[in-house]
Amino acid sequence: MESAFRPTIYTNLAMVLSAADQIEERIKRIPESHSVKIVDLSISPKHLLFFIYDLTSVIYPASISMINYYVSAIVPSLAASAINVPTLVGLAVAMGLLRSVTRKNHHSSEVFYAPVDTNRIGRPFHHSRLLYLEARRAEHSSVLLATPQAKAILDEFREAA
Numbered sequence: 261m262e263s264a265f266r267p268t269i270y271t272n273l274a275m276v277l278s279a280a281d282q283i284e285e286r287i288k289r290i291p292e293s294h295s296v297k298i299v300d301l302s303i304s305p306k307h308l309l310f311f312i313y314d315l316t317s318v319i320y321p322a323s324i325s326m327i328n329y330y331v332s333a334i335v336p337s338l339a340a341s342a343i344n345v346p347t348l349v350g351l352a353v354a355m356g357l358l359r360s361v362t363r364k365n366h367h368s369s370e371v372f373y374a375p376v377d378t379n380r381i382g383r384p385f386h387h388s389r390l391l392y393l394e395a396r397r398a399e400h401s402s403v404l405l406a407t408p409q410a411k412a413i414l415d416e417f418r419e420a421a
Contacts, residue, residue: 301334302341309348313357313375316349318396321361321372321417324349349373361420363413374417 276283301308308331315330316322328345332338338345352358358373404410 300337302337302343305343305348308335308338308343309352312345312348313352314393316352316358316373317375317378318393319400320374321413322374323370323372327373361417363416372413372417 298304298307301311312327316327319326324346327349331345353360356376359376360371360373362369362371404414
């Protein structure tokens with residue numbers, strides 16, 4: 261059977277064992293990766309982008325104004341930053357993380373956003389030990405389903421999917 265790490269290298273075990281100390285030395289020289297702790301999301305557009313994705317996974321379907329409201333409440337220092345939330349949402353759409361659906365009313369239209377992969381909610385980009393996004397999504401959905409206007413938007417999202 262082929263190795264999942266392809267290509268398979270066939271060699272004499274004695275040769276590998278004779279080079280084990282050199283292999284171990286080289287492996288030790290590989291720098292360890294360290295997770296980065298971001299104290300303020302307003303200083304890191306990359307981390308804020310993935311936070312917006314995780315947030316939208318919980319509150320979808322979400323308009324730009326809804327996303328802005330929550331992000332501004334969670335990251336108040338964002339107001340003094342040059343980071344533009346609608347631009348990050350657009351980037352998330354371009355990256356294939358979020359999708360948009362336009363809902364047309366009689367005289368206007370509004371764009372709502374949702375994750376492309378709704379099954380990914382169990383694997384948030386941010387520290388998963390501290391989050392249980394499925395429970396937050398269930399709580400949020402139960403409120404949405406109790407509101408007729410929100411239920412209509414959820415139904416349109418299901419049809420567009």
